[in-house]
Amino acid sequence: MGFMLSPNYSFQASSSLYVAALTISVFFVSGCSHDATPELMALTVQGADGAMYPEFDKQTRHYAVRCRSSDVLSVTATASFRFDQVSINGARPELEMAKFELANPGPDQDITVEVSRGNLVEQYVLHCLAEDFPEIQVLRAKPNVTQSLMLLAPKFRVDGQRMSYMMILDNNGVPRFRRKIEAAVLDFKRHPNGLYSYTQLLGINQFDLNDFVVVILDEDFNEIDQLKTIGLTQTDSHDFIFTNEGNRIFISYNSTTRDMSAFGLSTEEIVGDSVIQEVNSAGQVVFQWNSWDHIDLADCQATQYVRFLDDYAHLNSIDLTPDGDLIASFRGCAQVLKIDRPSGDVIWRLGGSNSDFIIVGDPFNEFCGQHTVLEVAEDRVLMFDNGEYCLGDRETAFGQFTRLVEYRLDFPAGQANFVRDHSLNGTYQEFTRSQGSVQLMANGNWFNSWGNGPDMSINEIDPSGEEIFSMKILFGNSIAVTYRAFREASLMVN
DSSP states (O other): OOOOOOTTOOOSSSSSHHHHHHHHHHHHHHHOOSSOOEEEEEEESSSSSOOBBBBBOOOOOEEEEOOOOOEEEEEEEEETTTEEEEETTOOOEHHHHHHHHEOOOOOOOEEEEEEEEEEEEEEEEEEEEOOOOEEEEEEEEOOOOOOOOEEEEEEEEEEEEEEEEEEEETSSSEEEEEEEESSSEEEEEOOOSSSSEEEEEEEOOOOSOEEEEEEOOOOOOOEEEEEOOSSSOOOOOOOOOOOOTSSSEEEEEEEEOOOGGGTTOOOSSEEEEEEEEOOOTTSOOOEEEEEHHHHHHHHHTTTTOOTTTTTSSSSEEEEEOOOOEEEEEEEEGTTTEEEEEETTTEEEESSSTTSSSSSEEEEEEEOOSEEEEEEEEEEEEEEEEOOOOSSHHHHHOOSOOOEEEEEETTTTOEEEEEEEEEEEGGGGGOOOBOEEEEEEESSSSSEEEOOOSSSSSSEEEEEOOOOOEEEEETTEEEOBBOOOOOEEEEEOOO
16 A cells, blocks of 8 residues: 555655655555555444443454433444545445444444455444343453353343343453343253254243243244154253254153152152153154153152252253263252163263262262263263252251362272362352353363352353453343353354
8 A cells, every 4th residue: 555656757856855755655565555454443432321342452343332222322433544444334435434323223233334445344343232231241351261152041030020131242241142032041052053042931831840942043043943842741941952963852841640659758749750852853752761760769859859849850951972872960869870872771870879980089079959961071071060959968068059070980990080170269158059051161161150149150260270251241230140151162253
């Protein structure tokens, strides 16, 4: 960019003027390259309900600002080089600087700024947040934090009405996608096949249990299907999986009449079995597994789980392993099972009176009330250990606290060897009474949602246990409940 002296140019001026002209020429040639990325030097917004975040940095492409329907936004964008063109929301490009006014911004509206030089175009996006969008506070984001987007669906209430916001956030807390649902929503995630899903509360079934539907979205977040279990009394919200073959794996608390006299109850009690059901794309049930046939209910009663009859085992996570089997977490019984698929045989049990492993080296001796159990290697399991409804004396000895914990399974020795754990703030006092999740990142970090409990929503720790990312999601003055959160490697930050 700039001008060059022509080889045939005949220069007749004084030597001092020649030096000045040459200096200007060199300045323009070195100061701007045709190949350099066009960028903004400044981006400002006025008239909004609060400041734009994060603070402007020419390397950051996405920003957010809270907008009211009565606002008149004035957006100004200035290029780093004065001959670059700038346009806002597709308006006629202007050289160096563009101004744009938007009256009465709609909820969840995006304002797009483009800066271009020839065929090179860079885009910045200002995401306009609705008035009731939760407050996002990023407390810590160190350079070694995982660089991928986060999927979550915080829940809250407005005047008694259940509300949820499905959102995809970057590490600045800027929502790249957000959608409000006027219902309880859980388990918003992206599947390896590129589809998204979430579970939405439909209502209460005839057995006084919450009944859900699994909503499927395409890659552009258009709803393409709604799925439920087949022949069962309930579809549950805690987990849902697509297999590589395209089958769907659900969980359910299926209510039926059981003889519970062995547990001090009547011979005809309505109980909720934990059921895993696999359905193929043709709508045929190809696999079904029932906790009644495989779990000692005495363990589930011994934990004093609050819903012993309604859903005594409380299945709350399923993980499809590389060998095609299932890891299943039973919160109500403080147990984890690996289940052969499709035979349904139990390959191993961790926890409970019939455990195949003795826990070794764990300073707290046991896990209990857990969520989101994952097989992170053939001989390793990682879980979100809520720390209630314990079979042993952990709660009496140490109080109720929540942590993440990893065990290495020594099959010949029958031992589950403690590897490491993490407690929020390192106190072993913060307690999440329900919900929560953990995810192993490719770099060895643990990415965690703290569910319904402590004064934190999301954090990430490195293998040494150092917290490298933390974020709060607030509605009013309260932490919004976030059942699970996922980082999605296929959705990289840009």
